[in-house]
Amino acid sequence: MATFDKQKYLYKRPHALADVVTNYCPGCTHGIVQRLVCEVLDELDIEGDTIGVCPVGCSVTAYDFYNCDMAQAAHGRAPAVATGIKRALPDKVVFTYQGDGDFASIGTAESIHIAARGEKVTTIFINNAIYGMTGGQMAPTSLPGQVTQTSPYGRDVAYSGYPIRVCEMMQSLDGVAFMERVTVDTPSHIRKAKKAIKKAFQYQLEGLGFSLIEVVATCPTNWGMTPQAAFKWMEENMIPYYPLGNFVDVKAEATEEAK
């Protein structure tokens, strides 16, 4: 017969996650991903040696949400800022947390080159197919036909070009040690996402190269949907365009080759 004489925390705020109110909308996936990052910092016991870099976008004030040291970067420049920190303090753990406009548009050069250099940095890339903070404009990852404030008639690919699939594009760069596309719409996906994030940090700790986790995410507010409807729209529209899965894993490749 089960007894309940010992109390045990099954769920609590990670130490790395600051006890503050965030500026994220209700139902936003930023909160989930941020928590996962903090859980990983706790589990790997690296919070005290980690420096995070937050971008411009909805997570612009994320420096207040983490208990580790944080730098705020100019729009798109988080990979460069992270590079500067890592080169000055090679023994520290450095991560960036960036959205699609930041990572895949204004900061494309920085993003590609941090990967090409194999900088020992981890990037969490949130792809929600829209600019959230500025009020719902077309993003580099907005889908064909997607209606946004700046594609009011739907994204016309003949006129505005095609969305960028970041993982597929960066897959060819030899500096990437680990790259996986995940999402956080269901408990099982959340568990998978955490596993990937943890691996990304572990690969950094092992000095294997650049690691990137793309999180296919939602923006209920700017998509004009409820959080539930947003997940449904994401599942039906985004996941087919941005298939989940692992793109690079240098360790697995090494094992494969050994076979």
Added chain:
Amino acid sequence: MAKVLMKGNEALAEGAIRAGCRHFFGYPITPQSELAAYMAKRMPKIGGTYLQAESEVSAINMVYGASAAGVRVMTSSSSPGVSLKGEGISYLIGADLPCLIVNVERSGPGLGGIQPSQGDYWMSTRATGHGDGHVLVLAPNSVQEMADFAAKAFELGDRFRMPAMILADGLLGQMMEPVELPEELDLADLPEKPWALTGTKLEREHHIANSLAMEPQDLEDMVLSRRERYRLIKATEQKCEQIMVDDAEVVVVAFGAASRIALSAVNAAREQGIKAGLIRPITLWPYPVDAVKAAAQHAKAFLSVEFSTGQMVEDVRLAVNGKCPVNFFGHTGGIVPDPSEALEAIKLSLERADSGEDFEILPFESKLGLDGSFGKPQAYAERTA
């Protein structure tokens, strides 16, 4: 220590290393490339970082990261590249982060040319990026000062927690002169940076490098506290060299490479019995207002000599405040003025001192009101002979 013959760009690089700089991020551009090449050669041998960034924009943001991490860090470029760095410089200012930015100026605007210029005076002293802030600006005029000013710039930047710039030009960067290299600082003696992002070790509150303040009141407070620092800097850090200014009737003001041409002209003027003197601003920001003001008490006219169409001349006018004419002579496009031209401008400044009117001498300008074909000052001398 014995003198060695070195290019200005290389002397500056070695000076920075001896000042404790172990981190350099840059991108190739003429005429500063020797500086980056020197760093690429030296840094790996002394445990430092030389990283060629994917762009100037990235380079300055790497500087931001390394500075936030608490190390002495620098970047160098030439005019168009410094334009690109403008964004990052603004963020460094906003986050109160020190660093050294070197601009070995070439002529502009746009792609312009690659020959020496001082056309970035405004950019450097007024708006290196958006917003409401400043960088410290030092102007060397010899290879020796290229070597010496790196330590000065790092010291000032660390003390006031702001970026410092060395504003040189292609002439100073490319030329070789004998130089006595400064003494090497012990890395252990560098100033501590208790604010740096070095990891909390779970022993302290987290540090944040940030320029964002969403609340207007918070931002005003931040900007105003920075302004207090600026006020202190203006009161204590103005530096200039004064040569024969005490009895000067015509005070020439020139900085950097232009001051060498100006000094030749001032010496030639003295040989001809003209009481000319030279104020050479060493700090361009803060501008040596006090020295110019003091000279305006006795001078009949000022003459600003620049490798531009006249930028610093506005600071001279602000300091002179209408007490006497403030004239301008310059070349641009990468043409280095000849001392003989500057001498003619000195003579003209004296002749026209009583008119109360300022004049400008630029090729193809006719602002003298003499005729529309004014070219070089020699032409003026011939016409008035």
Added chain:
Amino acid sequence: MDAHNMNILLAGFGGQGVLFAGKLIASSALIDGLEVTWMPSYGPEMRGGTCNCSVCLSEKPIGSPLVTEPDVLVALNKPSYLKFVDAIKPGGICLIDQSLIDVCPERSDIQFVAIPATKISEDNDLQTLANVILVGQLLKLTGFSTVEVLEQAIEHSVSAKHTDLIAPNKMALKIGYNAVNQADCK
């Protein structure tokens, strides 16, 4: 010619060692304790492009390091000779590599010296050292320094990777010093 207060312009094609020749002169001035500046022309990197450098020697601090009216022109090719010969100050010196420049000056107010530097270098198995041969000749013409000091300057200026080039450079210097003016202009 006041050899301690002299502005020199050296000009030729890229690859002829124009900048190195200037550097030797500047290094000797450093050893002699003179004020000195060395300023190269710079432009887009291009093999075979024109190239020049200004060297100012002075007993007083030097203003502009750019030489626009040289006391001495050392010309290593014809385009450079044609470009700069008229800029030489009256009473100045024009020293040319006669192997590559087939001219007689129209000016009578300058000293004109021509030695077949390239041919001499080839005859003595000192290929590519016509530049140093000209420096040797300039030393004799003006006495801006001494052979001993120039030899030191060579030791300082030749890169550590090429110490085997020190001896040929010294030889070129001496051969240039002893070369005889071949200018034959009536």
